[in-house]
Amino acid sequence: MQEITPAEVEALDGPVILDVREPHELEQARIEGAIHIPLGELVARVDELPRDTTVYTLCHVGGRSAQATVYLESIGVDAVNISGGILEWYRQGLPVELGSTP
Template identity: 65%
Template sequence: MQSITPAEVHAQDGAYILDVREPSEWAERHVEGAHHIPLGELVARFSELPVDETVYVMCLVGGRSAQATQFLEVQGYEAVNMSGGIDAWQGQGLPVVAGA
């Protein structure tokens, strides 16, 4: 499984970011432009993801996104785990949308 830092993802123009956190976590803060499918819904909804581009998967700190990344790889997707999740993203001073 490949991993990437939040700064590396942020530096990519138009990166497809998938946030697999729970709805309440998403409402609290998220990356602008990210797509949201909670981990518990991923098996039923992964076909919503683009098959022709890399999917950068994030959660709070990296555990759930690692599970999601492994699942997506088995399904044939080019998926990369974002190490450190939104905590690392925000900790590196990258922008987040706060509140619902």
């Protein structure tokens, strides 16, 4: 499984970020433009993801997104886990939206 740091993802031009956290977690912090599919719904909703580009997976600290990455790789999606999740993203001072979802 490949991993990438939050800063490396943020430096990319238009990365596709898949957030696999639960809806209530998005109320605390989220990344603008990320695709939200909770891990428990990923198998049923995988067709919502692009197949022609790398998908960068994210959760709270990296465990669930690692599971998502392994699954996506197993079905042929180029997927990379964002190490440390949104917690590390926030710690590195990268942009997040805080508060309730729009």
